[in-house]
Amino acid sequence: MKLIKLDRQSHDDCSFTISHTLDRHFLKIWHYHPELELVLILESTGTRFIGDSISKFNPGELVLLGPNLPHMWLNDPVYFKEENKELQAEAIAIHFKQNFLGTDFFSRPEMRIPARLLQAAQRGLVFENIPKEILHQLKNLKNLEPFERSLSLLQLLKELVTLEHNALTSAGYMSEAYNTGVGNFDKVYEYLYKNFRETISLDDVAALIPMNPSAFSRLFSKFHKKSLMRYLNEIRIGFACRLLMEPHERVSEIGFASGYNSLSNFNRQFKKVTGKTPKEYAEIHSKMP
Numbered sequence: 001m002k003l004i005k006l007d008r009q010s011h012d013d014c015s016f017t018i019s020h021t022l023d024r025h026f027l028k029i030w031h032y033h034p035e036l037e038l039v040l041i042l043e044s045t046g047t048r049f050i051g052d053s054i055s056k057f058n059p060g061e062l063v064l065l066g067p068n069l070p071h072m073w074l075n076d077p078v079y080f081k082e083e084n085k086e087l088q089a090e091a092i093a094i095h096f097k098q099n100f101l102g103t104d105f106f107s108r109p110e111m112r113i114p115a116r117l118l119q120a121a122q123r124g125l126v127f128e129n130i131p132k133e134i135l136h137q138l139k140n141l142k143n144l145e146p147f148e149r150s151l152s153l154l155q156l157l158k159e160l161v162t163l164e165h166n167a168l169t170s171a172g173y174m175s176e177a178y179n180t181g182v183g184n185f186d187k188v189y190e191y192l193y194k195n196f197r198e199t200i201s202l203d204d205v206a207a208l209i210p211m212n213p214s215a216f217s218r219l220f221s222k223f224h225k226k227s228l229m230r231y232l233n234e235i236r237i238g239f240a241c242r243l244l245m246e247p248h249e250r251v252s253e254i255g256f257a258s259g260y261n262s263l264s265n266f267n268r269q270f271k272k273v274t275g276k277t278p279k280e281y282a283e284i285h286s287k288m289p
Contacts, residue, residue: 008033008095016096016153018142025075026089035095036121037065038156039073040138044089046075050124051169052241052274054284062130062138064160066122067098069169092138094153101150114157124168127160134159170238170273171231185209188220196235197259202228236260237273244282251278 006029008017016035030049041061048057050071057073065071079087098106098118106115117125134156141152187208192200205228206216220228240258243249255266255278270278 004029004031006031006033008035008037015100015150016094018149019093019095020142021089021091021093023089024085024087025079026073026091028072028074030070030072032068032070033095034067035097036067036118037063037071037093037095038138039063039065039091039093040135041073042090042092044075044079044087046073046079046089048073052238053124053168053170055168060130060135062127063168064117064121064125064127064165066118066124069122069124071124092142094138094141096153101154113161114154117157117161120167123171125165126168127163127165129164131163134163170241171234185223192232192235196232196239197257200232233269234273237270240266240270240278241274241281244278245285249282251282254278 026044026046039062041057041059043059045056045058048055048061048063048071050063050065051069073089073091075089078084079089105111106118137152137156137159141149141156144152188205191205191208202213202217206213209216211219217228220231224231226234236258240254243254243257244251251266252263255263258266260266260269267277270276270281274281276284
């Protein structure tokens with residue numbers, strides 16, 4: 001499966017692009033781009049591939065993707081059959097760079113909340129229970145003048161923060177950890193990402209802050225809604241997912257390369273995170289166009 005870089009830059013009188021896709025099916029290319037992407041699925045069904053996440057998609061889905069996050073919306077086979085010409089795939093997509101309003105714009109104190117949303121989008125976010133007002137705002141964005149369009153996009157980002165949303169990729173899929181702003185947690189993330197293939201203990205990580213291991217464990221779990229070991233496991237599995245996307249890689253070798261000392265433990269932990277065995281995951285991606 002070849003990963004393609006696409007050009008999503010704006011070429012008109014606006015610093016970001018808005019596209020309305022209406023076709024037999026969506027672009028069948030596994031791709032990425034440096035722009036963030038906010039996409040609303042209006043019509044059609046299929047399978048959504050984002051990073052190491054594989055899920056079904058349906059009309060009404062709203063997803064925010066961070067920069068350089070590989071993705072593809074692959075329509076169900078029925079959309080590619082000649083006898084089903086009445087079926088259509090429709091979506092609205094907004095592509096913008098985080099600095100589309102200036103290099104330091106989202107580092108301003110007033111922009112702190114939407115900035116956190118854009119940072120979290122590095123893992124891809126899917127939003128649920130979207131109010132009709134937001135859907136209308138998205139659909140009408142292209143009809144606005146450039147100045148109003150920019151204001152409307154900012155308003156959209158502000159409102160998205162309040163909606164229920166879930167991360168799509170595992171914690172380890174993207175190569176860089178996001179900075180939570182809690183104490184010296186950036187040291188923790190740096191340590192985990194540099195050493196996840198080695199044996200890591202709670203005491204070792206807590207000493208980086210430094211904090212009492214029990215207190216650190218409670219703080220980490222409260223912030224991330226998961227234990228440190230679960231977070232570390234997701235980093236390892238995210239790394240393994242990327243290796244499994246490459247042809248001719250042996251599952252046993254990938255398990256050891258990802259920090260697991262036994263194949264049975266690797267298989268068990270992989271299924272716990274992804275719901276699939278490493279072999280099943282590799283087979284799914286080998287069949288992708």
